[in-house]
Amino acid sequence: MSTNTAKSATYHNFIDGSWVPSVSGALFENRNPADTEDLIGVFQRSTAEDVARAVGAARSAYERWRLVPAPKRAELLFRAAQLLADRKESLARDMTREMGKVLDETRGDVQEAIDMTFFMAGEGRRQYGQTVPSELRDKFAMSIRQPVGVAAVITPWNFPMAIPSWKIIPALVCGNTVVFKPATLTPLSALNFVRILEEAGIPPGVVNLVTGGGADVVNALLVSDAVRVVSFTGSTDVGRTVSGQASPSFKKVHLEMGGKNVILIMDDANLELAVEGCLWGGFGTSGQRCTAASRVVVHEKVYKPFLEQFVARAKALRVGDGLDSQTQMGPSVSQGQLETVMKYVEIGRAEGARLECGGHALTSGALARGYFHEPTIFGDVAPSMRIAQEEIFGPVVSVIQCKSFDEAVEIGNGVQYGLSASIYTQDLNRAFAAMRDMYTGIFYVNAPTIGAEVHLPFGGTKATGNGHREAGTAALDVFSEWKSIYVDFSGRLQRAQIDTTDL
Numbered sequence: 001m002s003t004n005t006a007k008s009a010t011y012h013n014f015i016d017g018s019w020v021p022s023v024s025g026a027l028f029e030n031r032n033p034a035d036t037e038d039l040i041g042v043f044q045r046s047t048a049e050d051v052a053r054a055v056g057a058a059r060s061a062y063e064r065w066r067l068v069p070a071p072k073r074a075e076l077l078f079r080a081a082q083l084l085a086d087r088k089e090s091l092a093r094d095m096t097r098e099m100g101k102v103l104d105e106t107r108g109d110v111q112e113a114i115d116m117t118f119f120m121a122g123e124g125r126r127q128y129g130q131t132v133p134s135e136l137r138d139k140f141a142m143s144i145r146q147p148v149g150v151a152a153v154i155t156p157w158n159f160p161m162a163i164p165s166w167k168i169i170p171a172l173v174c175g176n177t178v179v180f181k182p183a184t185l186t187p188l189s190a191l192n193f194v195r196i197l198e199e200a201g202i203p204p205g206v207v208n209l210v211t212g213g214g215a216d217v218v219n220a221l222l223v224s225d226a227v228r229v230v231s232f233t234g235s236t237d238v239g240r241t242v243s244g245q246a247s248p249s250f251k252k253v254h255l256e257m258g259g260k261n262v263i264l265i266m267d268d269a270n271l272e273l274a275v276e277g278c279l280w281g282g283f284g285t286s287g288q289r290c291t292a293a294s295r296v297v298v299h300e301k302v303y304k305p306f307l308e309q310f311v312a313r314a315k316a317l318r319v320g321d322g323l324d325s326q327t328q329m330g331p332s333v334s335q336g337q338l339e340t341v342m343k344y345v346e347i348g349r350a351e352g353a354r355l356e357c358g359g360h361a362l363t364s365g366a367l368a369r370g371y372f373h374e375p376t377i378f379g380d381v382a383p384s385m386r387i388a389q390e391e392i393f394g395p396v397v398s399v400i401q402c403k404s405f406d407e408a409v410e411i412g413n414g415v416q417y418g419l420s421a422s423i424y425t426q427d428l429n430r431a432f433a434a435m436r437d438m439y440t441g442i443f444y445v446n447a448p449t450i451g452a453e454v455h456l457p458f459g460g461t462k463a464t465g466n467g468h469r470e471a472g473t474a475a476l477d478v479f480s481e482w483k484s485i486y487v488d489f490s491g492r493l494q495r496a497q498i499d500t501t502d503l
């Protein structure tokens, strides 16, 4: 897998069951965002030629893998799930070092992968089709799921093991083979995941890993005719590019993209609970969850007490290295992400929002070696401001005042995205009305916008998604195609249309 075991190990691509260097000979470094002096490793900067080899391996492995009975494919996945569970702690530690979120969160990330792998392995014995009565005598009518072919899996850095598992494991249980292109910022977690699949006995060529720059690797995957399904999670801009490049060859494309999620707080809300929800919804993973609550819409009757308590709690958050058990919020993932956060703080000030707390990068002592930023809250935010409309992906929360439930829902829906929303209220009628009227893929009552369970569908509406869902049995719909089958056992030519004489 690597040329040495030292701190600066060089890691390889995984193609056709072997760990191999890129034909380019080019490499890139990955560093700890909490301490940039800590080199995680050196990874392959792959080219179109590496992608062509990986796709070729996946294409030929597909002809064997699709014929392995699904319960047998699942047996390998059960083994992988157990290996993930056995190694949870070291996988979580690697992940925290690699992308900064605190250990409790990286343990949760690995747990998602464990849960998804066990859940999807169970689907090896289900993948139900339909059996329906035929229109004709002595004829059997049914539908079955078929694999699609080679799947390109393209993932972001914020859930470096959970998101790959949401895609790769359902792809495999359905009988597809995979070429996996992880985010450039989290290649080690991707590699750890693939290594576990290898150890579980997934045959050569069934899963291939190609690391490297987004445009170089992904473009080569998208123009390949052999790739039949693409599952992408990342920003809306890149998703749009992916969608455009995949369409000429009519690939099936699943997109999960950006968000601007919202918590609605009504005048009858349990404020203590709401503050707690906004704290973890807003600042968990340093605001870098796709489901992060970057907007809070608060009824005017409770706006002041809510804001006071929320600001007090945010100021008290302990920011630092996620490997330290005392730390509550880690760094931004990269210099670029930190700069985006700082840029939006300036935009918020210029737009006339009130900076209630935070607003600065943290650069004293050991923090100077990482990409740290204060938890930041803007009050008196107008719904049309850029900080209330655009995805920042950092520890910045915009608090907006509203006069009524209806206005809260209107503000909540008034963005281009539609991933997650939540309401804090004691009123059952309002809770159900908001559940119905918020146009998002995920909705919570008296809980923050974060925290999905693997057996329910996950995904968003509008500029967040393109109508597919991952997780739950919905994921099977991405990675399989329906085939309808008619078996005529009458032994004679039957008319295709039923008529009265044939009854």
Ligand code: NAD
Residues within 6 Å of the ligand: 154, 155, 156, 157, 158, 159, 181, 182, 183, 184, 212, 213, 214, 215, 218, 219, 233, 234, 235, 236, 238, 239, 241, 242, 256, 257, 258, 259, 289, 290, 391, 393, 419, 459, 460, 464
């Ligand atoms: P990104 O769009 O920059 O990158 C996603 C993937 O695409 C990476 O593998 C990257 O290398 C690749 N890529 C980058 N530029 C490319 C290009 N020009 N052409 C082809 N591929 C390219 O996203 P990110 O910064 O890794 O992740 C953060 C984004 O992901 C946020 O917008 C967040 O909301 C979103 N996200 C969404 C969900 C969801 O389920 N909706 C979940 C997690 C993250």
